[in-house]
Amino acid sequence: MAEAWSVLDEEPKVNGDTAVARVSTNLDDGRLTTYFRSDLGRLLCFVSNGRLPHELAI
Secondary structure (H helix, E strand, O other), rough: OOOOOEEOOOOEEEOHHHHHHHHHHHHHOOOOEEEEEEOOOOOEEEEEEOOOOOOOOO
């Protein structure tokens, strides 16, 4: 069984596309961290330098 994830302190579960959109929205709003919680109780934190992945040089 795969874990389901939601944004911390929010009820709806998110898929990968929704999670990426949420991280991007938070960056647009000046929030450099986004926290997710799994239905198994694990926490995941994305921390950014403020740049979106497509803005980074490889």
